[in-house]
Amino acid sequence: MRCYQLVEFGAPLSEATGFRPVPTGSEVIVHVLASGVCHSDLHISEGHHDLGGGRKASVAGRIHLPLTLGHEIAGVVVALGPEAGPERGPRANGVAVGDAVLVCSWIGCGECEACLEGDEHLCRAPRFLGVNRDGGYADFVTVPHPRALVPLHGLDPRKAAPLVCSGLTTYSALRKLDANSRLQRKPVVIIGAGGLGLMSIEVLKLLGGAGAVVVEIDPRKRDAAMAQGAIAAIDPRAPGAAKAIRAAVGSEVSGVLDLVGSGETAKLGFDLLGPGGKLVIVGLFGGETTLSVPLFPMKSAKIEGSYIGSPAELRALIDLVRAKGMPDIPIDIRELSEVNQALADLQAGTVIGRVILVP
Numbered sequence: 001m002r003c004y005q006l007v008e009f010g011a012p013l014s015e016a017t018g019f020r021p022v023p024t025g026s027e028v029i030v031h032v033l034a035s036g037v038c039h040s041d042l043h044i045s046e047g048h049h050d051l052g053g054g055r056k057a058s059v060a061g062r063i064h065l066p067l068t069l070g071h072e073i074a075g076v077v078v079a080l081g082p083e084a085g086p087e088r089g090p091r092a093n094g095v096a097v098g099d100a101v102l103v104c105s106w107i108g109c110g111e112c113e114a115c116l117e118g119d120e121h122l123c124r125a126p127r128f129l130g131v132n133r134d135g136g137y138a139d140f141v142t143v144p145h146p147r148a149l150v151p152l153h154g155l156d157p158r159k160a161a162p163l164v165c166s167g168l169t170t171y172s173a174l175r176k177l178d179a180n181s182r183l184q185r186k187p188v189v190i191i192g193a194g195g196l197g198l199m200s201i202e203v204l205k206l207l208g209g210a211g212a213v214v215v216e217i218d219p220r221k222r223d224a225a226m227a228q229g230a231i232a233a234i235d236p237r238a239p240g241a242a243k244a245i246r247a248a249v250g251s252e253v254s255g256v257l258d259l260v261g262s263g264e265t266a267k268l269g270f271d272l273l274g275p276g277g278k279l280v281i282v283g284l285f286g287g288e289t290t291l292s293v294p295l296f297p298m299k300s301a302k303i304e305g306s307y308i309g310s311p312a313e314l315r316a317l318i319d320l321v322r323a324k325g326m327p328d329i330p331i332d333i334r335e336l337s338e339v340n341q342a343l344a345d346l347q348a349g350t351v352i353g354r355v356i357l358v359p
């Protein structure tokens with residue numbers, strides 16, 4: 001098999017070759033058909049997150065190198081371990097060799113409180129593929145347990161792969177803004193029109209949303225947001241931006257999704273909120289900000305963080321996609337060996353939509 005590994009933090013990925021893996025226990029081997037390139041791969045390869053004020057959260061202690069990155073994986077089951085058979089094991093998933101599947105990379109320990117509540121994505125001893133275990137920048141990936149496999153039911157693997165991270169992340173975050181059918185009644189403000197931003201416009205459509213007002217500094221990405229169907233795309237650095245955003249929403253702002261997650265965007269998001277409004281922060285760009293404390297009670301405002309989403313939410317999203325159609329985001333299909341160029345393009349901010357690597 002062939003894979004692209006992070007061998008040293010801050011360095012490009014290196015190609016490695018080896019024997020095709022053989023499954024043991026409950027493991028399942030999936031032949032990768034498509035692997036989405038996600039912004040968080042950049043944070044992992046850098047080895048840290050910027051917490052603001054000069055503080056950095058190292059991921060190096062939790063990540064053992066060499067590591068094959070890639071956590072948006074679609075493929076075909078090629079081998080099942082002795083305890084992963086369709087009818088065996090307490091949580092076997094009915095998958096068989098030859099099935100096309102989406103791999104839910106967010107696999108927890110299966111035993112902690114978060115895992116037992118179904119929130120494997122919040123596990124403190126995660127076995128996330130492409131993060132803690134070898135992932136999908138390879139032609140084969142070893143999945144620890146069949147419960148992580150979601151049948152594709154004929155969906156296009158190249159379009160479905162991004163659902164595992166960018167689709168699930170935006171779905172879970174938008175659901176957090178969805179109290180009292182607010183999404184259906186009023187446009188949401190979405191900060192950032194990168195891969196997550198375009199996906200969130202599409203997921204909002206699946207949820208029957210009233211539309212998105214996009215805030216983005218890059219004119220090319222504003223154009224992409226408009227092409228995706230945004231109501232408006234506004235440059236936050238232009239004079240009168242806040243007024244223009246409120247005008248595009250048509251009333252007080254009730255919901256803001258911050259897909260950038262910098263000090264600047266979190267402050268902008270909070271300041272935009274009207275009475276009873278909610279800001280959901282998803283992005284991990286990094287930084288810190290200062291907020292006016294009395295404005296929390298005065299506006300009855302809420303801020304919530306959202307990290308990926310649960311396996312159950314991924315299944316709900318797939319059901320929604322099967323019922324209403326695949327999110328139609330621009331995809332840029334490249335050969336697996338072009339992974340380092342894809343990551344460099346993402347770092348430079350020149351990618352529109354999602355790069356999909358195919359082995």
Ligand SMILES: [Zn+2]
Binds near residue numbers: 038040041
């Ligand atoms: Zn991701």
Ligand SMILES: [Zn+2]
Binds near residue numbers: 114
């Ligand atoms: Zn756990």
